[in-house]
Amino acid sequence: MDFLTSSTHLHITTWVVALVLFFVGALVSKSKGIHMALRLFYILIIITGGALFIEAMDYGMGMDYGIKFLLGILVISMMEMVLTRQKKNKPTTVFWILFAIFLFAVLFYGFKLPMGMNFLA
Template sequence: MDFLASTHLHITTWVIALILFFVALATAKPKVVHMILRLDYLLILITGIALFIDGMALDMGMLYGLKLIAGLLVIAMMEMTLVKKSKGKPYTTFLILVFVFFFIALFLGFKLPMGINFLA
């Protein structure tokens, strides 16, 4: 479980997901990229849940729970954005929500004890 609960592995998976998300938004027929992105969602969830379980030992369960919910909302909004785009419907609201929830999850992730402290 130590390998899955690695902060660097989790950050790597969501950076790859962001790259794939923007590639899928930019392409006209993103079916293959979208399926790879869905596989990456699973990796994000596995590593995120492993980090959540490890974070429960630090007596900050509520903040880690809020980070988990924000991360789930990021994934949900990314998926809804791509589905709306593929159906030809307006998707800008969901795209804005992706960024809002992403910055909430990013802030909580770096603020919590298992995150990376940029100011140290």
């Protein structure tokens, strides 16, 4: 298995696990351990996404992958904002909406790009 395929699978695995941890953490708002594990997965997502971004330079589509990278950072920041504000008993409606919008955008954009899996065809 080459580096590109294994990094793509590792990246997808990390964000799927992070999404599961996020939704569990949002339902169980008093769990500090889940939030700390989720922060570890944020770092893993950024590292594997950065590796894929560097590989994307071979495709000549650095700007497109850069936009996807920024959308991914926005998704991570909205996840953190939801959990942090929820823990402080502050309103989270706006951040849930932004999370949903950014998540849809990053998934659509990621699967549309050449290194993504062709689920949309």
